[in-house]
């Protein structure tokens with residue numbers, strides 16, 4: 058809900074316990090700035106999160122925050138939304154939270170087109186428990202439970218979200234704050250279930266993504282690929298080719314809006 | 319003509335799909351019109367069609383009598399039912415059988431002789447099927463109603479009215495056929511066996527016929543429940559069926575969740591949003607909800623969870639009865655949680671106790687589990703329409719202020735919040751202040767301050783903390799805040815005693831109270847001096863009441879339908895009582911005759927435990 062008075066800050070009093078240089082700081086800055094600029098009212102906004110590094114964000118805001126249990130942010134957000142159409146509900150959770158333990162809930166909130174905005178802070182690992190493979194870890198990722206290399210292909214979150222009939226699906230990354238900002242605006246403005254996969258690698262456990270070791274090339278699908286984001290099958294086809302990290306070209310990160318109903 | 323004594327128990331048996339349960343429910347309706355109290359307990363197989371099916375009707379002149387007495391009159395269509403039920407029949411009971419089905423008189427006599435039950439009186443009748451269209455399954459409900467109604471000498475006009483009421487929305491030919499069938503059944507000769515119920519001359523009361531599930535749902539509506547989410551599971555589904563019809567029209571929400579975890583999660587979300595919320599389930603669902611129950615205790619949000627118990631473990635016996643979930647309700651989920659467990663002991667009480675459950679959860683800011691069971695949930699009872707003015711409603715304290723207490727029906731919605739920013743002087747709001755048992759709860763969109771909540775241990779502001787000292791203080795506060803519950807909600811403990819000089823004390827909870835009540839009466843007329851305690855507040859243990867009972871006697875008997883003696887063990891743990899247990903694991907409620915014998919044996923045999 059927008060507030061009538063002056064624009065109010067979304068920065069909380071609590072200092073984040075994230076590692077120095079964690080990509081979540083970038084996301085938090087962009088999101089808080091945007092909410093303030095778009096005149097959201099912290100007293101009518103609820104951040105809902107699960108458990109994990111990223112999920113702590115709901116404690117670091119001046120808005121209402123629910124730091125819930127692992128995997129269950131979406132059902133809680135659904136309850137808030139269904140009982141109160143007058144508050145804004147944002148879900149901010151990690152890849153393990155949304156797509157491993159909580160995957161079943163994602164399907165149904167998307168199917169039912171619950172009017173919430175879901176941000177996946179996708180760091181491709183379980184960072185809080187010190188690096189185990191997550192549903193979005195790359196093939197061969199060496200997690201502490203899979204020391205010889207994880208032999209599972211990552212879940213393509215945007216393809217999955219489209220299959221579940223989410224009405225807005227996009228991917229962005231903390232590497233490009235401008236693109237991130239534009240994507241978040243679109244997601245917030247969308248009425249219905251909107252999902253943004255935000256590739257935000259963990260500085261501690263996937264250092265390979267950070268300069269200067271290995272540069273990744275970010276490709277905006279809305280500029281480089283021919284598809285109709287309003288058309289389900291066209292969008293699905295495009296998304297299915299845009300897995301990250303892919304086995305063939307792990308250094309290419311496709312971002313953009315894939316689907317908007 | 320025999321004048322029957324009340325309570326009178328009549329059981330109609332048959333196969334699923336034959337209209338047996340429909341007949342029983344219609345009989346209950348006809349009885350209610352004559353000023354009787356009573357209940358109809360339905361038993362059906364887990365399958366939709368075929369399989370054993372029965373309805374037990376308890377006719378009484380007292381309120382909310384549940385079917386816990388032995389059978390006075392049994393109606394059967396198949397000989398197998400006689401074998402199954404004969405053990406529950408009183409001596410001299412009447413057996414009405416349909417000799418047009420597979421029951422022949424010779425066979426029946428031979429069977430009764432073999433079972434040494436020649437005391438049973440037989441009445442033969444012949445039903446003709448009253449199926450609405452030939453070839454479809456046979457449907458006997460109205461005809462059975464006619465037969466049984468004639469046996470009890472209920473006026474035919476009353477029965478016809480009942481049938482019209484029941485079938486009013488069916489097509490005309492079905493309605494006509496059923497009207498014909500009830501009078502056909504009424505005209506079947508029953509020899510000289512007709513009986514008569516004692517006339518009820520009490521002034522008619524305004525009543526409704528509800529089952530326990532519907533009573534819980536009705537109460538949730540009255541108390542202003544604004545959000546209900548659940549996942550279908552036998553035997554709790556009736557609650558969702560009712561609320562799905564009723565809540566939307568009142569501006570409230572009913573939602574079918576993808577599983578029980580989501581159901582309770584959404585209810586917790588709605589509660590954070592300032593709306594009274596509830597979820598309902600049975601044993602397997604309660605297991606799935608445990609992590610979120612711990613969360614609700616930790617973040618201190620009001621929440622009502624109904625567990626309509628059925629026997630476990632695992633999938634167990636979905637269509638049968640047990641009181642086995644007490645431990646799961648009290649101790650389920652990791653760590654030590656502060657929660658309240660209540661158990662209704664009659665259908666009418668399913669209504670009142672649900673109101674209490676909401677009030678307790680709003681007042682103490684914690685989850686409240688209502689332990690209903692399959693018999694309470696599925697038994698239709700004639701209960702007085704709950705007087706709306708008498709409903710006491712407590713609403714949580716929202717920033718800033720006290721709990722609000724009102725009387726009468728409440729509408730779903732959020733209470734008004736006062737602006738307290740001035741009072742805070744720029745300081746953060748203490749959601750978990752150590753200075754009070756519970757602090758007000760800020761509500762998004764209403765309050766002048768926000769709050770952040772977490773399942774991590776937190777300080778007074780709700781911020782995560784590693785401080786061992788703060789952890790101890792907060793955990794103590796969360797545990798101790800429930801200390802006053804017994805004093806604040808005296809109706810959660812029911813007493814039945816005449817004198818302080820007693821031979822022994824009897825404790826029962828849940829539906830077992832119904833059998834215990836009639837046993838206590840009988841034992842008293844035998845000369846025993848008994849105090850009976852019926853706690854509806856199972857946890858925290860009602861220490862004041864227990865201590866008082868302990869001061870009267872050393873001999874305390876606890877009756878319950880589980881194998882561990884779960885409530886008896888809670889009493890040992892928390893009140894240092896060493897009770898004697900009467901336990902039952904038969905899949906149906908303890909019958910009063912059985913309980914009576916058992917009590918007598920215990921008292922005479924110097925108080926040993928007993929497993930039925």
Ligand code: SF4
Pocket residue numbers: 074075076078079080081110111180184185258259260261262
């Ligand atoms: S471990 Fe990784 S994801 Fe977690 S706070 Fe540190 S950098 Fe961020």
